[in-house]
Amino acid sequence: MMHGPAGPSNTVETTAPVLGIGAVGKRFGATRVLQDFTLDVAEGEIVTLLGPSGCGKTTLLRCVAGFWEADGGTIEIDGQDIVDVPVNRRPVGVVFQSYALFPHLTVARNVGYALRMRNKPRAEVAQRVASVLETVSLTGFENRYPSQLSGGQQQRVAIARVLVMEPRVLLLDEPFNALDAKLRGAMQVELRQLIKRLGLTSIFVTHDQEEALTMSDRIAVMSGGKIEQVASPDEIFDRPATAYVADFIGVSNFLETEVETGHVRLPDGQTVMTDLTGGVKVMTRPHNLRLGPPEAGPWKGTVSFHRNVGPLIEYHVEASDGNVIRVSAMRQERDCPVKDRSQVSLSVIDPASCSVYPG
Amino acid sequence: MAEAAIHRRITPPGFGEQVADALLSGRGIWPAVPAIVVLTVVAVIPFAILLSLGFSDFEMSRGAIISQTFSFSHLTNALTDPLYWITFQRSMNLALSTTALCLLFGYPVAYLFLTGGPWTKRLILVLTIAPLLTSGIVRTYAWLVILGGRGVLNSALLQAGLIDQALRIMNTHWAVLIGMVQIHLPVMILPLIAVMSRHDSRLVEASENLGASRIGTLRTVILPLSVPGIGTGSALVFTLTYTTFVVPQILGGGNYLNAATMIYEQVVFSLEWSKGSVSSLILMVTCLMVLVAIALLTNHFTKWTKGHDA
Structure with a gap:
């Protein structure tokens, strides 16, 4: 694509x-x-x-x-x-970054604030406050002050306080x-x-x-x-x-290259189709790359760093052109144990998942 | 390597360091000792002597007390003398009305500080603090120039044709009140600003977002949260005005007798130290009573700050 x-x-x-x-x-x-x-x-x-x-x-x-x-x-x-x-x-209801709960009012009075400001009858306020506190599972906390609540509870009060005014x-x-x-x-x-x-x-x-x-x-x-x-x-x-x-979302590898009549060639020999011309950047995610033994392909590099991130292993591979390529693999898929400093070859799993941007 | 290790050997602190550490540790009362010593010598002991004079009949000869017997007579005399009642009532009225007026005029300024932009804030701070840099006596004399019979105010009013003859403001209760409010206004505004700007400005936004009008926000959010500032400011202004001496003396003329001027006359002119002692005691006790009342009221309206362990 x-x-x-x-x-x-x-x-x-x-x-x-x-x-x-x-x-x-x-x-x-x-x-x-x-x-x-x-x-x-x-x-x-x-x-x-x-x-x-x-x-x-x-x-x-x-x-x-x-x-x-x-x-x-x-x-x-x-x-x-x-x-x-x-x-x-x-x-419009706003839930603020620091919640901005009124410290001098109890949970029930914080939540009922919007209704009191609209001069709703007392019975209606009580009933709607009770109902919205139930929605956010804070029944029983009516008479606490915000300083007596945990961060998560404070956040739920902030949400309830806004929800009550629909x-x-x-x-x-x-x-x-x-x-x-x-x-x-x-x-x-x-x-x-x-x-x-x-x-x-x-x-x-x-x-x-x-x-x-x-x-x-x-x-x-x-x-x-x-x-x-x-x-x-x-x-x-x-x-x-x-x-x-x-670049902003997730980890991405950018490869700078030139378009050759309607497609770009990846360092591992595969091609990606594109409408662009001239210098471009090809982006591939770390999970779309695979490491192999050094003789397996033309795109070679050296592992400069690796770390376990929970279920994933993240490798930094220094390619021959000096680019550091990030590769990730599921932990159980670690078929060949790759150590730092070892020689590897890189290949793209699905070229169609690469994106091409003007250079 | 071995030599380096020797240099890094952990050495026990010297004696001087230990003493300094103990003093600055915040445990015990040691850091307060110098202040306690000075206050004991210059305040507590003289006040104790003065009190002893208030509760005894004594005879003096050549500036020395030769006999002293315990007696409640000075206190009972003071409490049954209508002059004392009138004087203390006047002091109390003046102090309470000054405090109320300072709050009335100071609160809007603090509110303006809270809601205003950076330049408004700066201007308010300069205008509030600048008067504190000049002596109270200078500021009081300035009022003489303004309020006097041929002062700025009367000339302006006469020239505008609003009055036919000069108003008599100087040497009245009104002159004293005006001077007192002007001099003590900063003392009210500063604690109000300090307390009001301590709270998250998002509280005001949250209140408006939840449907409150400006008045509603002021009444339900800003006012209750500024109660500690109102309490501090009121306590300060009340204490200063209830015991004030300079302003009534200058703006009230010789005939404005309040508690402090009465004590001054008893001690300095009529040399009735026992009377002065008893008057001081009444002044202090009544002042403390009002302060306790202010503290109780403040606590009542800031219950929410005490519930942390519930």
């Missing part, structure tokens, strides 16, 4: 999007933090904004929430422009940052299942690719205030549209 540099490919939705962001820009002084940002989010969809810090993902979230004003463009919810709607009237759009700003690694993994699965069960349309902001791959229906990879690619997690991982996306 061949791949040109696809631009941001926004999937055309069959139904009207719940959240429509059109050509939103934002600058701080001379810095353009968001440029011409366009994204539609469908009913019940979780879209992740993924990118390094400073790529504009949090800025966009804050513009949608209304904390900051966008410089131009439209932000629509159910077809209605909300740009001029004040923060406290937008049908927002049209849920915005999550790196909600797992404050949790330790093990809890983070469990909460990711739990939160995705909860959002899916409730059918909430969500935007999730993170710089952690694993989190993005776990949580999302679609991922928007951002760089410099623009979207590089929007696609499903599989598509992003297997067929990254640009070299930037390939």
Whole structure:
């Protein structure tokens, strides 16, 4: 399969999007933090904004929430422009990075806050708080203060506090940052299942690719205030549209080469079809490479480092041209024990899974 | 290699180092000893002597006490004398109203500091701290110029045609109150700012996101979280104003008698040390009572900070 540099490919939705962001820009002084940002989010969809810090993902979230004003463009919810709607009237719920729970209010009063601010009758508040606390499995914690809860419980309070007002759009700003690694993994699965069960349309902001791959229906990879690619997690991982996306998501090996009439030749002799011409970069994932004995192929190298990463073994192979190629193999597939400094040959398992980018 | 090993041998600390370590370890009261010694000599002992004079009848001859007998008479005299009641009431009224006014004027400034941009913050800090760099006496005399019969305020009002004859502000309760509020406002604002900026600014955003209006956020988030600042600021302003001496003396003229000026007159002019002693005691006890009340109120409204072990 061949791949040109696809631009941001926004999937055309069959139904009207719940959240429509059109050509939103934002600058701080001379810095353009968001440029011409366009994204539609469908009913019940979780879209992740993924990118390094400073790529504009949090800025966009804050513009949608209304904390900051966008410089131009439209932000629509159910077809209605909300740009001029004040923060406290937008049908948007934000789960903050540090949760921003009110330290002086108990769990029940934190969760009931949105309803009290809307002057709901006391009985209704009590009933809806109880029901939403049950949803996030925090029944029995009503009278605790946030400081008396664990990180995971605090996060669930933060989510319950937003859920209780039944927002049209849920915005999550790196909600797992404050949790330790093990809890983070469990909460990711739990939160995705909860959002899916409730059918909430969500935007999730993170710089952690694993989190993005776990949580999302679609991922928007951002760089410099623009979207590089929007696609499903599989598509992003297997067929990254640009070299930037390939480099940002997962581990990638780039091989610089020249196009020969419609195809490029890999160092191991196999070919990959392409529409491009001139100098190109061919990208292959570490799991698409195989090590063999040195006499097995023309692409030779020396193992400079290896480590066990759980079920995987990761090799760094220094090729004859000086490039360090990363190769991974399942642990039980270790047919020949490869030691550091040993001579090996490299081969691509499936050339069709390589991506070709302009050089 | 062996030589290097010898040089790296672990050596026990010397005696001086041990003493310094013990002093700075934070265990025991050793680091506070110098302060305790000084305070004992210059404050505790003189105050104990003064108290003993308040609870005894004594005779003096040539500047020395020749006989001293225990007595409650000075205290009972003070407590039954309406002049004391009026004076302490006036002091209390002045202190409480100054504290309330400082809170009323200071809180919005602290709120502005919380919500404002970096330049607003800087401006507020400069304007709050700058007055503290000049002496209270200088600032008090400045009010003489402004509030006097032919002062800035009266001239302006007369020229604008708002009044026919100069207002008599100087040497009244109002002059004292105005001066007190101006001088003590920074003491209220600074603790408020310190406490309010300690909290995550996202709390305000969260509140708005959950549907609260600005007023709602102020009432349900900012105000309850700033209670410790209100408590500290009020305690400071109250203590300073309840025992104040300079401002009533200058702006109130000679005829504004409050607790501190009364003690000054008893000790310095009429040389009735027993009366001065008893007045000081009443001043201190009543001041402590108000401080305890402020502390209890602050605790009541910050119960959430104490539940960590539940």
